[in-house]
Amino acid sequence: MFGLQSECMLHVPEQYHTLSDYEGAQPRWCPSCGDHAVLTAVQKVCREKQLPPEKTVFVSGIGCSSRFPHYMKTYGFHGLHGRPFPVAEGIKFRRPDLDVFVATGDGDCCSIGAGHWIHAIRYNMNMTVMLLDNEIYGLTKMQTSPTSRKGTISNTHPHGSILPPINPLITTLGVANASFVAQTVDWNPAHLYSTLLAAHSHQGFSFVRILQRCPHFSPNLFAEEISNPDLTVLLTHENGIEAVEEVQKMYKNSVVHDPADMNEAREIAQREDLIPIGLFFCDPSKEQYDKYGASNIGFSPQKKADALNVEFEKYAV
Amino acid sequence: MLNANLDELTTTDNNNSAAEISGIKAKPLKECIIEIVSDAGEGAQKAGQSFGSVSAKMGNGVWTVEIIPAEVQPPARSRAGASGIRIRFGSNKITNMGDEADLVVAFNEQVLYGRIEQDAYKAGTIILIESKWKNSKVPEIKEEYAQALNEFKERGFDVREILMEEECLKHVDNPSKGKNMWVLGMLCSIYSRDVTKAEAQIRHTFRRKSEKIIESNLRLLNAGYSWAAENIELKFQIGSEMKQVPRLVMNGNEAVGMGVMAAGIEVCSMYPITPATSVTHYLSEVFEKSGGLVHQAEDEIAAIGFAIGASYAGKTAVTITSGPGMALKTEFIGLASMAEVPLVIVDVQRGGPSTGLPTKVEQGDLLYAIFGQPGDTPTVVLAASTIEECYHFVILSRQLAEAFRMPVILLTDANLATGVQPFTRPEINLDSFSPPVNQSPWKKEIRPYEWDEKTGISQRPIPGQADGMYVLTGLAHDEESHVAYDSHINQLGCNRRSRKMAAIHKTLTPPKINGDESGDLLVVGWGSTLGAIEEAVSLARKMGGSVSSLHLRFLSPVEPGLEEIFKRFKKVMTVEINYGDEENDPLITQENRRRTQLSWFLRAHTLIDVDFLAHIHGQPMRPGFILQRLKKELGL
Numbered sequence A: 001m002f003g004l005q006s007e008c009m010l011h012v013p014e015q016y017h018t019l020s021d022y023e024g025a026q027p028r029w030c031p032s033c034g035d036h037a038v039l040t041a042v043q044k045v046c047r048e049k050q051l052p053p054e055k056t057v058f059v060s061g062i063g064c065s066s067r068f069p070h071y072m073k074t075y076g077f078h079g080l081h082g083r084p085f086p087v088a089e090g091i092k093f094r095r096p097d098l099d100v101f102v103a104t105g106d107g108d109c110c111s112i113g114a115g116h117w118i119h120a121i122r123y124n125m126n127m128t129v130m131l132l133d134n135e136i137y138g139l140t141k142m143q144t145s146p147t148s149r150k151g152t153i154s155n156t157h158p159h160g161s162i163l164p165p166i167n168p169l170i171t172t173l174g175v176a177n178a179s180f181v182a183q184t185v186d187w188n189p190a191h192l193y194s195t196l197l198a199a200h201s202h203q204g205f206s207f208v209r210i211l212q213r214c215p216h217f218s219p220n221l222f223a224e225e226i227s228n229p230d231l232t233v234l235l236t237h238e239n240g241i242e243a244v245e246e247v248q249k250m251y252k253n254s255v256v257h258d259p260a261d262m263n264e265a266r267e268i269a270q271r272e273d274l275i276p277i278g279l280f281f282c283d284p285s286k287e288q289y290d291k292y293g294a295s296n297i298g299f300s301p302q303k304k305a306d307a308l309n310v311e312f313e314k315y316a317v
Numbered sequence B: 001m002l003n004a005n006l007d008e009l010t011t012t013d014n015n016n017s018a019a020e021i022s023g024i025k026a027k028p029l030k031e032c033i034i035e036i037v038s039d040a041g042e043g044a045q046k047a048g049q050s051f052g053s054v055s056a057k058m059g060n061g062v063w064t065v066e067i068i069p070a071e072v073q074p075p076a077r078s079r080a081g082a083s084g085i086r087i088r089f090g091s092n093k094i095t096n097m098g099d100e101a102d103l104v105v106a107f108n109e110q111v112l113y114g115r116i117e118q119d120a121y122k123a124g125t126i127i128l129i130e131s132k133w134k135n136s137k138v139p140e141i142k143e144e145y146a147q148a149l150n151e152f153k154e155r156g157f158d159v160r161e162i163l164m165e166e167e168c169l170k171h172v173d174n175p176s177k178g179k180n181m182w183v184l185g186m187l188c189s190i191y192s193r194d195v196t197k198a199e200a201q202i203r204h205t206f207r208r209k210s211e212k213i214i215e216s217n218l219r220l221l222n223a224g225y226s227w228a229a230e231n232i233e234l235k236f237q238i239g240s241e242m243k244q245v246p247r248l249v250m251n252g253n254e255a256v257g258m259g260v261m262a263a264g265i266e267v268c269s270m271y272p273i274t275p276a277t278s279v280t281h282y283l284s285e286v287f288e289k290s291g292g293l294v295h296q297a298e299d300e301i302a303a304i305g306f307a308i309g310a311s312y313a314g315k316t317a318v319t320i321t322s323g324p325g326m327a328l329k330t331e332f333i334g335l336a337s338m339a340e341v342p343l344v345i346v347d348v349q350r351g352g353p354s355t356g357l358p359t360k361v362e363q364g365d366l367l368y369a370i371f372g373q374p375g376d377t378p379t380v381v382l383a384a385s386t387i388e389e390c391y392h393f394v395i396l397s398r399q400l401a402e403a404f405r406m407p408v409i410l411l412t413d414a415n416l417a418t419g420v421q422p423f424t425r426p427e428i429n430l431d432s433f434s435p436p437v438n439q440s441p442w443k444k445e446i447r448p449y450e451w452d453e454k455t456g457i458s459q460r461p462i463p464g465q466a467d468g469m470y471v472l473t474g475l476a477h478d479e480e481s482h483v484a485y486d487s488h489i490n491q492l493g494c495n496r497r498s499r500k501m502a503a504i505h506k507t508l509t510p511p512k513i514n515g516d517e518s519g520d521l522l523v524v525g526w527g528s529t530l531g532a533i534e535e536a537v538s539l540a541r542k543m544g545g546s547v548s549s550l551h552l553r554f555l556s557p558v559e560p561g562l563e564e565i566f567k568r569f570k571k572v573m574t575v576e577i578n579y580g581d582e583e584n585d586p587l588i589t590q591e592n593r594r595r596t597q598l599s600w601f602l603r604a605h606t607l608i609d610v611d612f613l614a615h616i617h618g619q620p621m622r623p624g625f626i627l628q629r630l631k632k633e634l635g636l
């Protein structure tokens, strides 16, 4: 049925990819939605890394943020609400040659998909994960999300939400085998870009929580933090996220944090007074499940037949 | 009843000269049914499986079925704890577990009660029972044992007490371990089995154990054999009348596992669930060597999502589960159908709904498999009815999934899962292995869902193929895979996906009829009931009944020609391991009667009335149960 050629590494003629090579359909997000900034930053990362579009796959769930793959001109998988991780893992498992990105929302990742999220961290497969956290359900029109701050007025909690939110950083840092955890914000393009670039360069499950504005449903959510950069604290370190001059200038509050220090990472993640941005934790030596997945690929039909024959012998009468 | 007494089945013209052991002439039999029952963990199944393999190696037809208690460690000496195995073997092909057993070896009297409750025995059944209980220091046990023995005798069983453990003690220090092998030896003697074949079998079974353990098991085997030769006057001989071709002996789950390898599948993604898990136990042991891997996911949703991801990326994948897992996979099956991702889903059915009867057989996932989705979800559903088909249908499923770019559900069940039956050693066909992932450049002008108008088939680009980039989506989409809510596009997409079912239907032929092409009664079945149905039908035909049967392998699309076939019979009736209201149940009318799944489906499909014979006992269908109804229907 399909033209069956060898599993060769593709010979792409030397070709420089420009931004437009990564631009898919016209985004349909609200005009001032924070997702636009993330899309732009991601496309720049692709260009910077010169990722072959045909070897790049964007996987998502369902939500405003999960429309992401449609706006890239790469392969994409816009699947089910809450289930981007299993799909992304399946794609990566036997295809080490593919570059996998996951775009997910706070409902998608931290509520319906929370089980998969925990296990995805533990599998630690090489992929770049962007949690577009707007602290609300956007697509379904303003219901409380697990990351909504206590007291958030929403369509499901018109008198204010009742429970304290999940902090995705604390959760991620608490899972065995976590290997890369960072936080950035959609309104600082330079930091956003550097963070995604570092995430992509990391070998393993790179988890980036991106604080994302949803002006449509919560216009004032990050207004204070945006107008007053002193409410943000920049994590710096030689092994951390590169902070270009403009970022350093903007955020006067900064702390040196060694991303190898898990205890300190957890402490910083718990801060409620300021928004910490930068690299919380990084350990490239963690076990990677995709290495196991790639351990026996590309057997010839004859080799498979021989293995089957050995099995037949065991059961033969 | 079948096998009403051993003499009826005695062959007079047996070619194999009756074996003589210790001067007793072995009585030739055409076939027989034996059971070994014990508390869980006493190794009855291991002994029975070895006995089955030895019999298969001696050229017999064999069907073994495991007797599995619901709990892992049920209380000792309890009725509910009956654990063990039934072996039906004969000089010809055996297709099902049959009716009442001819002989049973029991490790205690309580587990026998458990089996008696299942109607496993009849008057005359020989019971070889461990008699150490009569010397028990616990007065209650002593009493229970004595009482039970009286009752067994009253029921007409042929009870013979044996001090099994005491005999084992003469050869090993710990008789509770290895008693099963002593029993195997005893049975080998009674049924004139080739003891060297049994020795080889023990070496194979315990291949991962130390030589010391193997030696002690061999000693017990031989001790049981010699003891029986000297102390039991029962001696039978079952010859072979089958054409001797190379055969494989395994259970249905192992056959599925081998089918997975033979299909060239590379990813088997699962979450443990009885009775499906043993497929993946088997695969986990051997899959790596044939270029595949088992992925144990965090749940069934993740398992199917993972398989779909792998398949999207060009790697053939299967996910294997049972009812509760199927329920969880629902949304992803819909996605695979909607977004046209090839995928094989194996559902080893167990009793439902909910957690139901985890270890027991049922055919209750039929309608779920065909219709269990919100929206219109064309899905291929096929069912294996033998161990052999468990193997071949995995390969077929993969081919269909890929050729038609859609999910294929393969239904088997708990009866096939643990049933063992030899089948012809398959040819290995290199073409059936999945090809390497196509990474040649895609023709830009071909759209990712360029549906062929006639067949609905389209080709899919695989990540890595230059110029093939598209975004797969579960939303309504056009041929470009662009999200499209326009009414005519949704109509077109649904139509094209449905068209594939018609295209598959075109390739099917009407089912073969077992018996005459027309008559008074047609019995329709599917899945693991095949052997029992055909055996009952052939017995009824011998009694003069005008009855035929047919067995469906394809349920969606369903095999062609059914209406025309049904019309040639005065009455059509399904046989199913499913629930259905009985006609004369209180409140039940023709209108509100809830019918069994297959009969419901066939009535709707053919507009012909279809009756049913069904039970939901969690037990395999027995030929005797069917025959009883056939006799009533046919006035025999």
Ligand SMILES: Cc1ncc(C[n+]2csc(CCOP(=O)(O)OP(=O)(O)O)c2C)c(N)n1
Pocket (backbone or CB within 6 Å): A062, A063, A064, A065, A066, A081, A104, A105, A106, A107, A108, A109, A132, A134, A136, A137, A138, A139, A140, A145
């Ligand atoms: C199984 C299922 N349940 C519910 C929905 C409806 N639904 C779609 S998106 C969504 C929440 C989206 O919120 P989030 O993940 O935060 O994404 P955002 O829109 O905010 O980017 C819900 C509940 C669905 N599509 N599927």
Ligand code: SF4
Pocket (backbone or CB within 6 Å): A028, A029, A030, A032, A033, A034, A035, A064, A065, A134, A138, A139, A213, A214, A215, A216, A217
């Ligand atoms: S609703 Fe909010 S999250 Fe969704 S597109 Fe609009 S601004 Fe963005």
Ligand SMILES: [Mg+2]
Pocket (backbone or CB within 6 Å): A063, A105, A106, A107, A132, A133, A134, A135, A136, A137, A138, A145
């Ligand atoms: Mg959200």
